[in-house]
Each structure stands twice: as structure tokens, then as C-alpha cells.
Amino acid sequence: MSYLEYKVQTIPTGARKILHANWAVALLLTAVACVGFLMLTSVAGGDASRWAEPQMKRFALGLVVMMAVGMVPIWFWRNMAGIAYLGAFGLLLLVEFFGTVGMGAQRWIDLGFMRLQPSEVMKIALVMILAAYYDWLPMAKVSRPFWVLMPVGLILLPTALVLKQPDLGTAILLVAGGGIVMFCAGVSWWYFIAVVAAGVGLVAAIFSSRGTDWQLLKDYQFRRIDTFLDPSTDPLGAGYHITQSKIALGSGGWTGKGFMQGTQSRLNFLPEKHTDFIFTTLAEEFGFIGGFSLLILYGLIILFCVASAVQNSDRFGALLTLGVAATLFLFFAVNMSMVMGLAPVVGVPLPLVSFGGSAMLVLMGAFGLVQSAHIHRSRSR
Amino acid sequence: MKRSSKENEESAGLVTRRGLVLAGLQLGFMSILGLRMRQMQVEEADNYRLLAEENRVNMRLIPPSRGIIYDRNGVSIATNTQNYRIVIVREDVPDVDETIAKLRQLVLLDEDELEKSLREMYRRSPFVPVTLADRLTWEDVAEVAVNAPALPGVTPDVGLSREYPLGADFAHIVGYVGPVSDYDLSKLTDPDPLLQIPKFQIGKIGVETKLETQLRGQAGTKRIEVNAAGRVMRELGREEYTPGTDLQLTIDHGLQNFAQARLANESAGAVVIDIETGDLVAMASSPSFDPELFVRGISTTNYRSLTENKYRPLFNKAVQGLYPPGSTFKMMTGLAALRHNVIGPKETVWCPGHMAFGGRRFHCWKRGGHGWVDLDTAITQSCDVYFYEAAQRTGIDNLAALCHEFGLGERFDLPVSAVREGIVPSTKWKAQVRGEQWFPGETLNTAIGQGDVLTSPLQLAVMTARIASGKAVVPRLVKSINGVEQSLEQADPMQINSSHLRMIQQAMYNVSNGRRGTARRSRIVAEGMEMAGKTGTSQVRNITAAERARGVVRNDQLPWERRDHGLFVGYAPFDKPKYAISLIVEHGGGGSSAAAPPARDILLYALYGDVPPIEAYPSDQRERIKTMLAELPVRPRQQPAKTPSRA
Structure with a gap:
């Protein structure tokens, strides 16, 4: 039962919807975004206008988008799921041909006022289509092979396109996000065990393909894996990012070096410090306390989303909420693992904190879906 | 699509269960992240902090200012100027x-x-x-x-x-500095990190290199913060350098300049030594070169013109040049004979113009001979036959031992480059170096400073100072280090009979003052300033019998390289010896004409402390000398830059 709920058993209508929004999640999102503003100011050397202000404007826009999406009944979004998926897929095909080349990979479409990364949109669209699929699929068929292959196909099609860009980080997030929705929908454990086993086999295949004609990853991706496994082999080359990131994080200590006092970030030892490596600056300047607090904020968002989902007897809404929360989780878990040296550098931003336009807007839109699911949840239990 | 409420409930229950499992897994992974963060930021924090400091802090060296070199009066010879x-x-x-x-x-x-x-x-x-x-x-x-x-x-x-404000005058003594080269680095075992600074200047030759460690000083350091690209962000702290030690040499800049100027047109070297202290007050080597050419990095054209010059400007003739001493060696032969009592003080020897020995004829420079000569006449008129006889009676090893006592064949430890030892031949020397037996005829050649004997002007100056004082004068070049006067050791008396020494001194007086002295034209007439000396002419060729028959060719008709070296050693004042000089003019001809006149001028400058007054010269020479002195490109004496002594 939501704390704002006062004996309303029916779905609220009109302006009353606002009262029934998941305010805890909205508040937590804002708190995380504020951490982002602070850190963006710090890495710009105290100059808020460089990254923090544009980020604030986008976040404000994001809040509006979230509430707007949240006001729309959830069944509308369920009906939109197919269109969203097809649209996102179309955009992915588009970047394949017209995308702008950035950071060694074709990733975005320049819309003029912002750069749209179709893979970002796809993450949410995939969650939507899978949630809608399992909403439609009778329970008895969930674990039948044919009905398992359908969503697997839905996941792998865009993944293949994203891999071709190539964007390993997003591909992993797509597979993991889709898999989580399937898991929540109740697909048998055995499938997941089989997939993990196959994954291990694939990793082995990838490594054995190295240097052959059918090499499955690009050389730079192999190098990233190498340096992840042993950063010290190349401390000034490819391992530099990981090594410097770990130094920054570790040297923060309990309480950190203080706002704008992080030597590693201020003296440019950190790479991409306003995007993928922003957590390092936070951990350096505010220490364990700062870093752990952000982790708790994220954790609370996950918990409130899960709480909303378990209260929701509407399958689409519940799966969508869990899927969006999982997407958020995957973002920050992969990002933090990366900067702590637990995962290779794959180029995943820290959600709502890293500077970046489309990722934030898409994520806020996704939380709009969470809001919609929450507001319009089925209260009949 | 319509579903039964049972299925709906069942599915909601499944989603809830799976959702909670998922939440558990997610929280689990977040705990791993939290623990990892704790491990890095709490347990290993010190380690990472150290690495972060190493990243950001760099040490830079601050090169020290090099020690200044002064002359004996405090006039700067080598300074540091703003560049x-x-x-x-x-x-x-x-x-x-x-x-x-x-x-x-x-x-x-x-x-x-x-x-x-x-x-x-x-x-x-x-x-x-x-x-x-x-x-x-x-x-x-x-x-x-x-x-x-x-x-x-x-x-x-x-x-x-x-x-080097005094330019070429001190090029051979002080030398010069230049950027440290790979060759220097390979040669030095010095771990001083300063040497790693690109273009850091170190001494290349002369005092600059010999006293490099004192002159260089200690590097300062500054701790600077750098960013990832190596750009300096700010200075965190600094430790100032210790400047190099200042040195004061014994050389008098005025005398040095005068000597260089006086010898300017010759290939010559001269050393003036203070008989009382051993201070080297001048060490001239002509021609010289501009040391600043090397400091800036000399061009190949300039370098070639220096190395190809037959007068060898880069060669320090005062310490590095080795020459047969010629007749300036005769004091040694005479003293050795007196010491070993093989010839009496007044004993005479018949000089017919030659001496037959071992089936060969040893000629006297005077073809007609000197007749009956005693020691005094032999030195005054430089009779060769007398010394042939004396040396033959003394024996080469006795003669060599005396030479070493007087500093010939000895290497003096001076902080200048290429100080050489020369050769004083003896039976032992010949056995060691040539692996041959000594022939008695060689003793005769040695007696008159020919043959194998080789001496540097420095050694001849020391020899002269020892003859003049009867003390084992030791030359020194450094007067004070960092304002601290170097202690003067009292020179030991020589193990030589003083009456023998007086005879030699008197004979040397007669050389430049006696009626028939070979250096009479170069006498000093000022009261109490009289000079004693000895001329020498050393052959650089063998005069063949055929040449002798034809009549020996006059020196000035020979090509420069084959002319005789002119030498002169002397000291003054005779009564109270103060300065001794040795001077050689390479291929300059006879010692009395080529070497004695400039030696007198330089010695007079040393005695007067400035360009000598015309009254010191014999009246018939004054007009010529006056013109000559007036035309010399002598720099006025400099005022001391500052008192070099620091309390």
C-alpha cells in the first residue's frame, strides 16, 4: 500500500493522478540528478555553466516528460509497445546507414537540438515489448520452447545491430535487460542455467577466435578485455584509464578530498571524467561516504520500483516496472564495476549523473512508464 | 484479452516472487560493489593515496649558480652573467x-x-x-x-x-664550460642528477673541469604539481640551491694579460712563480683562443682554424709543452758535478770547440772554442764542452737524481688540464722505457739539455725558483676557496750545499749582467731589481756533418718548424729573489735574442706590478723599448669585482 494512498480502490482520474504518482521514486531520481549536477560542476573546475546547467535543463525537461508519460494510462503504453519496438528498430537500422561516427562507433542520429542514440530507446522499447508479450502470453505457455524463442528473437535482433555499431556495452545491457524481464515473467530457471552455460561457451569461443579470420570482436575490444584482466601490463596505454580510475577512487578514502579537491580529476588523470568516469570523481572527492550514499540512492529507487511492482497485479505494469528498474540497475552496476576495476571498460554512463542528453531523457521517459504503471495499477488483489 | 482471475492472480504471484528474487540478486550485487568500494577506499586507501601523490607531484631541479673564479686580487676571471x-x-x-x-x-x-x-x-x-x-x-x-x-x-x-671577461688571457688556465655531452656522461661516474638536465654546463678543460665539483654547487629542488599531460600547475615547495664555491687563483690578471700580449706574435709559453710562496702569478701560452667560442658551441670552421694553426692555440705550452731545455739545463749539470765533488769550484776545463768521446765528436756551440773555462765562465758563456766533461764525471744517474730534486721530471698537481711530467733520462729510465742500455755518449747530450731530456716551462720555472731560494718551492694555483685562504706550507730547504748554490746564482747573475754574459742585452739596470738568468737554445734537428762542413745555416733562413727553440730562465731581484720566470719561444731562434727580452719585460711587470718604468732598462735600449711597450695591446689593470673573501 502506497503511503499516499487513502482508501482509493479505484484508479484515480484527472488531476488526482498527480497525488497517486510514485513520489518516492521521483524524489530519489531528483536526488541522484542533484549529485550529478554537483559532480559536473566539480569536474568543470567550478564552472556550472559548462555541463551542470545544460544537464539541469535536460533534467527539468526529463521530469516533465516523466510526469507527462505517467499521466497517460498504462494500457495505452501497452498498446504502443509494438510500435515503440518497431520504431526503435527502424532507428537502429537508420544509424546503420546515416548515423554519425563518434568514438569509433556509429551510435547516434543528429536531430539538430540533440543527438539521439537509438540503442538507448531500444533498451526501453525492448522492455516494453517483452512486458506486453508476457502480458499477452498465457501463463501455461511461458516456459514452452517456442514461446521462449519468440522473446529471445526480439532481444537478439536489435542486439545484433547494436553489436555491429559496435557497442558492446549496450549489447550486453540489452541482453541482460531482456533476460531479466523474461526471468520476472516466470520463464523456467533451466533456460537461464542453459544460457549461462552457453555464455561461458561463447566467451571461450570469443577468446579462441582471437587472431583468426572469424574473429568475433574488434581488436580494441580484445585489448580492453586484456587490460581489464591485467591493467598493469599497459599502464600508460589502454590500461591507463582503469589504473587512474582506481587510483582516484582508492585515494578518496573515507571522506574524500573535498569538493573540487580531487587531484586525479582536476589534473586530468581521469579520462572522460564528465561522462563514464564521473563516479570516480565523486568517490575521490567525497570518499566512501559519498560513493556509498549514491549506491544507496540507487538501491532505494530499485526497492521502490520493486515495491510498486509487487503491489501491481497488472502483469504488463509490474513487468515494465521491474524491467525499467533492472535497466537502471544494469547501467549503474556496469558503470561502477567498470570504474572499480571489476569489469572491462565498455562505455556505459552512470545513469542520471553522467553528462549526456538522450540517455537521461530516455531514462526519465522510462520512469514515466513506471509512474504510469504505478498510478494506473490494478488494485484488485 | 480476457484472462481468468485465477490465472491473473497466479501470474501476479509469480511476478512478485521473481521480482523479489531479482531484487535480492540486485541488492546482492550492490553489496559486492559496496564492499569493493570499502576495500579500495578504506583498506587500501593509503596505497592509492600514495599513487595519487606520485601522479601529481614532480620534483624539478634548480640548477645552482656556478662558483666565480677570481684572480689573486679579486678581479673576476669567470663569472655568471644574465643571459x-x-x-x-x-x-x-x-x-x-x-x-x-x-x-x-x-x-x-x-x-x-x-x-x-x-x-x-x-x-x-x-x-x-x-x-x-x-x-x-x-x-x-x-x-x-x-x-x-x-x-x-x-x-x-x-x-x-x-x-669570461678577460677572454683569451685565461683560456688555458681556467678553460671553459660547455653543455654536458653523452661522452661526458659515459666518462663520469658522478651520479649528480644535475648532469641529466639538457644543456647543463660543466667544465670542459682547465680549472673549470679540474675543480668542477667545487664550482658546480648543489642543485636545489622544487616540488611541482603537474597534470596528466605534464603541464606544471603550481609550485608546492622549493629548496634553494647551494651556489658553487668561489675560487681565487694565484694568477695576477694584469701580469697574465701583459705576458699574453708580450708573447702575442709568437708560439710561446711562460711561467712566472712567486719564489717565496710558490704562487704561480702568470702562466702564459701564446697564441690563445676565445673561451666563449666554446661556451656557445664552436662552429666547425672556427674549430678547424684553431686545430690547423701551426702555432697550436689550443695547446697549453706552459704545462703541456715539453721542450729540450738546452742550456738552461746547465745549472743542473754544474750543481751535480759540484755536489759529487767531481769538479772543483775553480777547476778549469779546456774547450777547443769540441770534445772527442767514444769515437764521436761533440761540438761546442762556439766553433773556435772557449779556451780554459771554469764553472762561472762556462755558465756565463754557455760553454758546452765544460758540461760534457762535468756530466761525464758525475754520471747520468747522479745528474738525474738532482734534476728530480729540482722538480724536473716531476708532475706538479695543479688543477689545470694536461700537466705533464717530462723526461729526465737515466739508466733506469732507459731500461724501463726503451728497454735499452745507456750509452755514455747520451750523458753528454743530456749535459747540455739535449737528447732525451724534456721539460715544461712550469718545471723550468720551479727549478729556477729552487735555485734562487735554495728551498723546495712547490707551485700552487689556488689561493683561496670560498674566501678561505689556502694554507701556505713553508718550503723545505734543498739538500744542497749553499756555497755551490751561490756559485750557480752568481754565474746566472753574470749571464745577464756580466760583460760577456749571453743575456747581457736583457739586463735590468734599476737599483735592487737586477736579474739573474740563463739563456738556452735547443735544437729541434740534428746538424749533420755535411751541414757543419758547409757552415751551419743561420736560423732565420730555415723553415719555421726547423728553427731552434729559444729559452730563458731567470729570477729577480738577485739580492732578494721574489719572482722566477721561465719562457720559451717555439722555433724562435737563440734564447738570448728570442726569449730573454720578453722574459725581462714580464719579470719587470711582476716586480713593479704594472707596465715597467723605462728607467729599469739600459739607457741605450730605452727608445726602442718605450715604443714597443706603448704598442703592446695591454689592458689597463682591473679593479677587484668585490672582495672575494667572505667571512
């Missing part, structure tokens, strides 16, 4: 070509240097300052400073560089 230069920082320059073009209109730029600098600039990081032009005048730098707005990224700068 104005123009520095460019690439990242601040919008258009390099345009800026260089503008700069060219303001300052005269050396094209080779400029090209080198520009190449360096493009090689280095864009924020590293690169020197475009060096050793500019203050006016040039001011010009650049005034036009600074039109020249972004170009700044005037000032550093220290070595300067």
Missing part, C-alpha cells in the same frame, strides 16, 4: 610562421639555431617553453618586450650563463 633569451610557447602562438616573421624584423635571429629550436618546439608538448634565441642584448629583449602584444606566446626570459 637574455627569447622563449616561445607553441600553444600560445596562433600562427607560428607569422610570429617568427614578425620576430625576425625585431631581432637578428640565427637561421640554423632557429630551425633547430622550431624542430624542438614541434617535437615537445605544446606548453613546453623552447628557447628561440640566446645571448641577446638587453636592447633586443626590450624590443621584444615592447612588442609583446603583437607576439603572443613569445616572451623574453633571463638565465645565467658563463662569461
